[in-house]
Amino acid sequence: MLRVTNRLLLGLVGLGLLALGAAALVAAADLPARWGFGLPSGWSWTGPQEVVLAEGDRTQWRGERWWWPTVFAVLGALVALLLWWLLAQLGRGRVREMTIGRPAGDGPGERPGDGPEERPDNGPDAVLRARALEEAMADEAGTLPGVQRAAVRLVGRPRAPRARIGLLLEPYAVPDEAVHLLGTEVLENARTSAGLAQLPAETRLRAVRHRPSRVG
Template structure:
């Protein structure tokens, strides 16, 4: 779901950006005196985007204003849906665990998140850890945020996170793989008084 949403976001943003650049660039070019082709929407430098006739053509029709309002309402609803989908981070409610007998068991996502965060937080040099699961219940993905002590080695911490905490979570849930995104942040070191 997240990969599809990411692709849709990039395609829609790319198309919207391309459309705005083409239309804005052409209006700027015509405004600066470039002669437009005969099929273009502008005739020349002093042409307006919408003439009085274009703006008032359908105003007397009974269907015009309801159609305009309906189209704008649909555009606003689609934009709100898109914004909500982008801002919402889906947490995985449950993970399907392979029990080896052809059946399966469901493990609460929050339970696996808690164990993963606790084990990652117990690593040397880690002051605090948070974990969340996203993706599908057959193919979960982990997001781990670590707050490192000032003396911690980020490379070694990341290696231990991968080989210990994530490996234990993957193996205990019977998953073939557990892709993870780790974000490391250093804790601020306060001044110390020396006597």
Template structure:
């Protein structure tokens, strides 16, 4: 599962939970259950505008414990710091949004999306023999872009053949498409490890 898919899944789950909580609060505050004649369970939260989410017994149940408030504060602090760190990670640019192409006219600026370059490299690399998974990222060094690609090989894939095919295939195509004389690239290879299986011999007794 890619990082983008994980992020979208987390956002979707968080959005559904926040939406459900907001609807519960709205329904209780507006006394919608009584207006539409719904009979909710006794333990259902926010049954009416005059009923709090947590009753007095629930609020004071653990207050006499010395560990209660430190634990509550620590948990809330971890949640806030984790949420802020995740938000900063999402907002931080992971690479150039676009790459400027050589323009045939002085007053014309041509640009291509960085993600389009990444997708083209991933599509070309995953078609090479012995490749199972590819993840490409376009970064920007001072004055020139650089492609960082991680490739996962199957047990049939050869690193030497893959490197030659990657240089002459996806990397060369990206370089030519961008109109660059050279395109820096960093390639990480990972080979799928296969656990050795023990041969089991069965003796047949006649």
């Protein structure tokens, strides 16, 4: 739902900005006079010397008691909408919950080639909080040789997530060994426990920087 709303808002804002840009181009280039076409009646922005709103349009509602409360309410709602939109963009793509299903061939008495009609009924799928899986993966990755600390974030779709992993390595760590163990142990365990066909990952390595100590 959030993705649909986000695309709808982006489309509306894009159309609005496109319309404003076209109006500015028409007026600034004095296209009505050059190309010989007219603009709608009441449209004040018709040439390079004109303004968007005439003085009468800008001042006609100032004497009304509802004018300023309405202006502030609309501006406040606009600011709240933009803040909500910004927060939605910052959190976009992160998996919140995952549906756990048993992968084909992992069930008791089930073979990889069995069709859906031949598979036993394993009951309804369970829902797993992605944060719990992230913490479990980070804890396990933190126990690998040469790894001081690990951070994991799951992004993408709930049924096809991707892992973004950051490893803080000790000075004596072997990066190739750490990455190999991460794939064969941590990612494989997470993939199996979540019932995923695959769990692609992007790993970033960073070494610990120790401050030099004074001797003597």
